Amino acid sequence: MKIAFIYPGQGAQYAGMGKEIYEKYEEAKEIFERADEALGFNISKLCFEGPEEELMKTENTQPAILTVSVALTRVLQKRGVKPDVTAGLSLGEYSSLVLAEALDFEDAVRLVKKRGKYMQEVVPEGVGTMAAILGLPNEEVEEICRIASEVGVVEPANYNCPGQLVVSGEVKAVERAVELAKERGAKKAVVLAVSAPFHCSMLKEAGELLAKELDKVEIKDLKVPVISNVTADYVQKDKVKELLIKQVSHPVLWEQSVRKMIEDGVDTFIEIGPGKTLSGFVKKIDRSRTVLNFEDEESLMKALSALGV
Structure with missing residues (x-):
């Protein structure tokens, strides 16, 4: 079995996401606590209780989804489920980089909060x-x-x-x-x-602002291969920052990224995080692959059973 962990982007969020797993698994709870501390406010409460209008703000949505995705990943890892490759859609690429240990979780959660803010602010609403x-x-x-x-x-x-x-x-x-x-x-x-024209040239300035934040963080060696949204190919350590900057104003090559993983022998995709959007995309790309998702206790049990864990 060759496994890919795939991570959702903005739009997958909902109030209540991650709550069940937080309450049941210590390794997940630890990630939420680290996020609260890194951000200096209670992102956990926002994930679990909303209000929706606060959760929907791009600068909150992005760290919220990242935190849930990483917390869920820890639960799978603790049960011995290991990916051979990983990719995430837009924001989800940061979850992949945390999984690969290229980015520290605290750095990632602060980065995506800023990323969300810049993506929202560089183009006035309604334009x-x-x-x-x-x-x-x-x-x-x-x-x-x-x-x-x-x-x-x-x-x-x-x-x-x-x-x-x-x-x-x-x-x-x-x-x-x-x-x-x-x-x-x-x-x-x-x-x-x-609320904004994501992934087009109008957001070039947001990428430039993000570049200043990326200058402050260290990229470490990737422990798991990561596929980039910008190239639909494997990321090299020295290109991580450049591609994250480009990603803001370039198209997300999701279909091409999935095809690359299939071409390299991936037969099982596990979507980790809120919703099942990416699972739907993978099924439309290749129905012959096993597609699982994990966002709550029920989906975890189904996934572990399918994986024979």
Whole structure:
């Protein structure tokens, strides 16, 4: 069995995430306590109780999801489940780097809080947005972006799975891309309820601000291979910071990352963290793989049983 641990990004959060595991497993509780201390406020309470509007703020969402993902990972590791490779979608890449021991957890949780703040603030609210386009080939969506770029910035942002590409940019250009996609027979083309145009060139400044924070942290040798969102290939230690900076304003090559892991023999994917979004993407990419998820006690028991642990 060749296992990949995969980690969700922003949008997977919900009030109550991680609570059951925190209460039952000491190794998970320790991670939540370390997060509270590193951030100087009670992120655990926000994960467990909300309120939703606070949890939805990008600068809170990112450290909250990271904390839950890392806490759950500790529970699996304690039970002897080891990955051969790891990848995370956007924010989830930080969970992968913590798993690989390239980033200290405390550094990571502080970094993603700042990352969330910068991603939110560099583009004033109402200026940028994102849209999901379903049922068209990637090449056609890329062409739609080129045409719609006549009215403003619009670029591919998330290559999620076959026939699902999210675009990002200025509101009028994204709306134009949605119109064009509908005209070309997209199954679905909808503007998303997001507060910023993530993973496009409009966020370049956020990457530059993040670079200053990354200067303060040490990247250590990777103990587990990590696939980068930017390249859909393995990350080398000396490229980690550069790729994390680029990741903010470049498209997330998720489908390509999963295909790379499959090509290298991964037969079992375990999504660790809130929700099952990535599990759905992997199934659409290759139905023949085993896909498990772990976000609470019930899913943990199912996963351990499937893994024969």
